[in-house]
Amino acid sequence: MTSELRKTIRRAGGRHRAAIMLPVLLAGCVSPSAPQRVSTPTPPVRVVQPRVVPPGATPRPPAMLLSELERLGRGFDGVVGIAVRDVQAGWSVSWNGTGRFPQQSVSKLWVALTLLDAVDRGTLRLEDPITVRRSDLTLFHQPVRAMMGPDGFTTSIRNLLTIAMTQSDNTANDVLLQRVGGPSAVRAFFTRASISGIAFGPGEKLLQSRIAGMEWKPEYAGGQGWLVARAALPLEVRRAALERYLADPMDGAQPEGMVAALARLRKGDILSPGSTQVLLSIMAQSKTGPQRLKGGLGENWAFAHKTGTGQELGSLATGYNDVGLLTAPDGRTFAVAVMIASTRQPIWARMQLMQNVTRAVVSFAGARPS
Template identity: 30%
Template sequence: MNKFIRSVAALAIFLAPFCVKAQDPLRDKIVELAKPAKGIVGVSVLGLEDRDTLNYNGNSRLVMQSVMKFPIAMAVLHLVDSGLFTLDKTIHIKKKDLPKTYSPLRDKYPDGDVDVSLRDLLSYMVSQSDNDACDILLKFLGGPDQVEYYLQNGAKVRGINIEASEEDMAKKWEVQYTNWCKPRDMVKLIDVFYTGKALLPASKDFLYTIMTETTTGPKRIKGLLPAGTVVAHKTGSSGTNDTGLSPATNDVGVITLPNGKHVAIAIFITNSTADEATRESVIANIAKAVYDRQLEKKY
């Protein structure tokens, strides 16, 4: 019996390095940085060249809000790649297509009755997070089901669920919870996009460019990064209800490092009771910690 026990103990010692993974200092730091958010913080990181990954609440279903505009843009560009349309195709927009949600497009054309190209609608939707442009493109695609079909069958990504339009979410508070994603699946979609596995080069380059031109969320992923750092990203933001609850404060995208490498990152904060400045600082601090860790690597 003693010999048997000694053999088992020896085997356990031999297997220990393979069974127990040392705590990642970056993950530990993210745990601490997430605490001021007073909500659910989900983080997923992927080195696009070295394939190194890190996840914190990566499988949680978190509220997307306008982050959904990134997969919607990919679905539109898939139709362009298929030869069905070009970016110069225009859509006639009527006044009824411009409900009163956040919309620089409506600010420019308050009465509608204008033809706008897919190129411009995509730019409005992604770079300026225009809600009316989003819903016009969602209708053009045939609705949320068509985006889901593209994600699962074209991009081969699950864990992203889109059921409601921007207008739907504006009408009823609870509806925003039907549009959710898992952070690790959003990073998978970013990876599929960036590595050219889902879109042709021209479409990929166009979407990447308008993501670098994003005007929303300057204090999130970009907030603490060195000036001039290229970040192609898409934000998502909810309102705050009377009890001080904010369902979504998000930012996802690709950071270009000084060494020419790239890191895909998704940071979601769901059901937070912290104020907006705190929520944004949590995202900025996590992004900076990821950035610093990537620079420490020896490729």
């Protein structure tokens, strides 16, 4: 253990000690490895007091909601960031909102935005054909594999985008990423669209391999070979790779940056009206995470979102996320992000935290005049 990690653990103290002496590894809609007893530190995400970020002379953020987010953030046994932004009014509130959290499959949202931006610029069409071949297969969750014939799977860009976003298909996403020009194209899009506080990783195959302390090889296509190779790695190699990733996640994002970008998407500030509607419609059809943020919805509320699920090692979970747009019956919309960097809490407790954040927003909206 490095002297820096010892200092981090001493600073954490009390109830945060268990959240710092932890292990990890899997991702973007994955299946956990066999339990192992290991001690690995959680990411050095800076835990800050809840921040109010009024953009200019906007209405004051609600103290009631801010207080509830603080209560939920403090009460969760793990490293969590929470942010909520009122799309129409412009205020935002957060707990640990400027920490950098692993996105995992939330990053598929940025591939979708980059692709639709290319459609708006006339370099792609949603009805263009695209083929997924066996050599394109990645790892973990990839339903598109079952759709392949001897010559692969040919469909439209629109359909492959829907598969990537609604089913969090890693292979579909990576094929679309290459079609738009790779990670550098996404980063260039961030610059053009003035999106800040969000990083984009090297793509699913390379990201997950580096998290595990491996290098991707073509023979790993499909995932089973990759899992066998990872299982053969010495534990110290995996732990060291994990520490590097959590200390400086290649796909790190700030919850505040996340809700700012989602709010701009909803307002039509990033894509054309047609492309905005396409993406929001696809996000509303998401099949992943029905009991995360969505599980706390009030009657007649709508939700469009993207989840992310990171690698696990033993009882430690990482990158357990849900971000999206909550729309009230009266049309008022809130961008919400809950990002759990690491925790030993079971799935039901993670989902309960997310549902309680949604309930806090619903309660706030119901307590004020339209």
